[in-house]
Amino acid sequence: MQIEKVYEPQRFEPHWAQWWIDSGIFRAGRGPASRSSGRVFSLVIPPPNVTGSLHIGHMLEHTEIDVTVRWRRMLGDNTLWLPGTDHAGIATQMVVARKLAEEGINYRDLGREEFEKRVWEWKAQSGDTIKHQMVQLGASCDWSRERFTLDPGLSRAVREVFVRLHEKGLIYRGEYMVNWCPSCHTAISDLEVAHADVQGHMWHIRYPVNGLGGRTVTVATTRPETMLGDTAVAIHPKDQRYLGLHGRTVQLPLMDREIPVVLDELADPEFGTGVVKVTPAHDANDFEAGRRHGLPKIQVIDENGRMTAAAGPYASLDRFEARRRVLVDLESQGLLAKVEDYPLSLGKCARCSTPVEPLVSTQWFVKTKPLAEKAIEAVESGRIVFIPANWTKTYYEWMYNIRDWCISRQLWWGHRIPAWHCQECREIVVAREKPATCPRCGASHLVQDPDVLDTWFSSGLWPFSTLGWPDQTEDLATYYPTSLLITGFDILFFWVARMAMLGIEFMGDVPFRQVYIHGLVRDAERQKMSKTRGNVIDPLVVTVKHGTDAVRMALLQGAAPGTDIVLTEERMESSRAFANKIWNAARFLFLNMERSAVEPWVPESLERFLPEADTGTLEVPVEDRWIFSRLNACAEEVNRAIESYRYHDAAQGLWAFFWHEFCDWYIELKKQRFRENSGLDAGWRNTLAAFETALRLLHPAMPFLTEELWQRLATDRATRPVSIAVAPYPQYRQQVTDYEAEREIGILRDIVTMARTLRTENQLDPRQQLEGVLYSRNSALQVAQRHAAAIQKLANVKLEFKAEAAPKSPAMRSTAQFDLVLQVPEAQQEAQRKRVEKEKDQLGKSIANLRRQLEDDAFLAKAPAKVVESMRQKLADYDAQLLKL
Numbered sequence: 001m002q003i004e005k006v007y008e009p010q011r012f013e014p015h016w017a018q019w020w021i022d023s024g025i026f027r028a029g030r031g032p033a034s035r036s037s038g039r040v041f042s043l044v045i046p047p048p049n050v051t052g053s054l055h056i057g058h059m060l061e062h063t064e065i066d067v068t069v070r071w072r073r074m075l076g077d078n079t080l081w082l083p084g085t086d087h088a089g090i091a092t093q094m095v096v097a098r099k100l101a102e103e104g105i106n107y108r109d110l111g112r113e114e115f116e117k118r119v120w121e122w123k124a125q126s127g128d129t130i131k132h133q134m135v136q137l138g139a140s141c142d143w144s145r146e147r148f149t150l151d152p153g154l155s156r157a158v159r160e161v162f163v164r165l166h167e168k169g170l171i172y173r174g175e176y177m178v179n180w181c182p183s184c185h186t187a188i189s190d191l192e193v194a195h196a197d198v199q200g201h202m203w204h205i206r207y208p209v210n211g212l213g214g215r216t217v218t219v220a221t222t223r224p225e226t227m228l229g230d231t232a233v234a235i236h237p238k239d240q241r242y243l244g245l246h247g248r249t250v251q252l253p254l255m256d257r258e259i260p261v262v263l264d265e266l267a268d269p270e271f272g273t274g275v276v277k278v279t280p281a282h283d284a285n286d287f288e289a290g291r292r293h294g295l296p297k298i299q300v301i302d303e304n305g306r307m308t309a310a311a312g313p314y315a316s317l318d319r320f321e322a323r324r325r326v327l328v329d330l331e332s333q334g335l336l337a338k339v340e341d342y343p344l345s346l347g348k349c350a351r352c353s354t355p356v357e358p359l360v361s362t363q364w365f366v367k368t369k370p371l372a373e374k375a376i377e378a379v380e381s382g383r384i385v386f387i388p389a390n391w392t393k394t395y396y397e398w399m400y401n402i403r404d405w406c407i408s409r410q411l412w413w414g415h416r417i418p419a420w421h422c423q424e425c426r427e428i429v430v431a432r433e434k435p436a437t438c439p440r441c442g443a444s445h446l447v448q449d450p451d452v453l454d455t456w457f458s459s460g461l462w463p464f465s466t467l468g469w470p471d472q473t474e475d476l477a478t479y480y481p482t483s484l485l486i487t488g489f490d491i492l493f494f495w496v497a498r499m500a501m502l503g504i505e506f507m508g509d510v511p512f513r514q515v516y517i518h519g520l521v522r523d524a525e526r527q528k529m530s531k532t533r534g535n536v537i538d539p540l541v542v543t544v545k546h547g548t549d550a551v552r553m554a555l556l557q558g559a560a561p562g563t564d565i566v567l568t569e570e571r572m573e574s575s576r577a578f579a580n581k582i583w584n585a586a587r588f589l590f591l592n593m594e595r596s597a598v599e600p601w602v603p604e605s606l607e608r609f610l611p612e613a614d615t616g617t618l619e620v621p622v623e624d625r626w627i628f629s630r631l632n633a634c635a636e637e638v639n640r641a642i643e644s645y646r647y648h649d650a651a652q653g654l655w656a657f658f659w660h661e662f663c664d665w666y667i668e669l670k671k672q673r674f675r676e677n678s679g680l681d682a683g684w685r686n687t688l689a690a691f692e693t694a695l696r697l698l699h700p701a702m703p704f705l706t707e708e709l710w711q712r713l714a715t716d717r718a719t720r721p722v723s724i725a726v727a728p729y730p731q732y733r734q735q736v737t738d739y740e741a742e743r744e745i746g747i748l749r750d751i752v753t754m755a756r757t758l759r760t761e762n763q764l765d766p767r768q769q770l771e772g773v774l775y776s777r778n779s780a781l782q783v784a785q786r787h788a789a790a791i792q793k794l795a796n797v798k799l800e801f802k803a804e805a806a807p808k809s810p811a812m813r814s815t816a817q818f819d820l821v822l823q824v825p826e827a828q829q830e831a832q833r834k835r836v837e838k839e840k841d842q843l844g845k846s847i848a849n850l851r852r853q854l855e856d857d858a859f860l861a862k863a864p865a866k867v868v869e870s871m872r873q874k875l876a877d878y879d880a881q882l883l884k885l
């Protein structure tokens, strides 16, 4: 029963973090304390990038998940939280490439195989950072089921899905406009493009019209070098100004190429001159327009950002140098009409900041429409529910406007596309394993497609690939569909929607039943946290400083659905004070247990207290009946709150119970009870039971502190659960509610609180015992009389009790139940009278002063109105104060 004086979480948090894992209690269905039957609760982690380390957003996400998972486990569900990491194609390739560059090695020189080997080596060394951090922070994952998106099993699932989608005609190869990074040498997703607002230019270029003797049209562009690849100019079909151009051609300057004028809504009559150039190979909108009109695509910029042979005299120049030369040449030929400053949103590669080049290339695509239809239906029919519900609309908007998904990436790190190119006949064979010969020509020289899959392709399979699919495993049968997904809104499309599409397609059922979208963690000024602002909170620093439980509690207190979470140093400090408060309560209990040699025990539920009350052999103290009743109400509130993701309500309910009921009142009343009858009564067992139950209620929110105290409390090691984490979660029981006890303690609290207020108002020393009278003509009088000793101790007031109406008194407070009058001692009254007289005197002088100035016309004439107004206000305040005194 030894307990340290001060709450020092660092002393026990690392121990429990490791013990939880060693004990195996988080292993779903096969752990020593887990259920393999009954209700199932399963959840897969949004797999953090293998390159990642924990940031505060992860900590919020993992805390919310952990609260729900721990709660479910304590409810007795067969509970699985499946952890793992994502191989994160481009992110990881960049990290390792950079590391090699520091050693003076260009990764391309190593060759693909050797490079992949280096990445695996890197993963073995540094890839587990985030796992270790999660363990440290007490995430109750089943680490025996940890997965990595490039595991052999998951890779097999990826190939299987690819082949089946291809067989169904839902995967195809095609030309498409992609975001290309000339430096990273790969197509990148929209998510990987960072848009920067920059000051650019709009160049107006004249194109001579053929057959109209010297007439020109002017087009405007922010990227003049792309004109070398123009294959048309477009005008709006209804633009009255250009009716004369219908059916004509223009001469492309510098290239001396004749190109048609096409009628297309790409040209906006309101914008610029109403004539636009069409470059199908270098602009996404032009690409579509080119398709509509059957225009050729002339690629003038290559994968390295250099001009191609098709750029004629500009071939092999860097794209920015080519821009400069094009402008010089246009200028010298008098074809540059004007230049304007023009703000533009420049797309840059999020990894290396190189301006992205839209390029047409041959890529692999998933035809998403048929998949999306089923995923929309799943939400419409309520089989997938978004919380907060407003995300449903966002989901629909995206799904209804879905475009085909470009899944190939020109990287080395990732799932290589299971397609082989016949070197003889150019046949492309999609297969689960490398085919021995070409099915078309029989040749045996087949080369695998060099591209890898978009990293979201494998994470889209995560809810079923991690459970063993394509094998029909027991895990898959038990834990799919998962019950819940908790994630951020930023990957709603990239990840959540794809899991919905692929889960329904391959499992015939939704991957999760509920999706809870959490908010962002912001600083005290509600600013987003960022390295540049310097306001980033590092979870590993603050958890060491304040304790993991305190940081969790601080996060949970702000975690209301649909709002962002403000995390401040003050909030973490006060959460630590909260933990300390509980620690001190435990200390009091432990020291008394030791003194009175009481056997603690663990009741299974709140119900177990009742026999103590029912035996009738011992009177159950009213404060015990009260604390059970309050605990019961708290249990009801917290269960409901966690169930509906109102983590903030759960945190606040627990806080209010522990601090304002258990510590501030119950423990204080108990101290009084122990003084009265030297400790040993039925109430003592009840006290421990109430504390033990309250710890279980708090456990999901503050797992370390509660485990530490619970393990010390429960000595009956033979029959109790091994850990509080697998002990039953307290549930509301109607029969525990005790309104009579609540009323009685309510009256007691009112009396003590009022006595304290009166004392403060009269500026009386708290150490000085006062006398008072409690007047009441109902049962509150008997209640107060019963608790006279406690009131005397808690408020330091000795009361007299009178069943009559109270006389008028300055030191009185009233409720509907009673009037409380404090007798201010004679000496105190005299001192107080003097103090008041002195204050009145000073106030009187100030008032006179103000009056004099405000009646002085000369002063009023030159004083600013603001000053006069504030003096008038001050005068009114002083008058009011004087009246009060």
Ligand SMILES: [Zn+2]
Binding pocket: 181, 182, 183, 184, 185, 349, 350, 351, 352, 353, 354
């Ligand atoms: Zn890049």
Ligand SMILES: [Zn+2]
Binding pocket: 422, 423, 424, 425, 426, 427, 438, 439, 440, 441, 442, 443
């Ligand atoms: Zn062939």
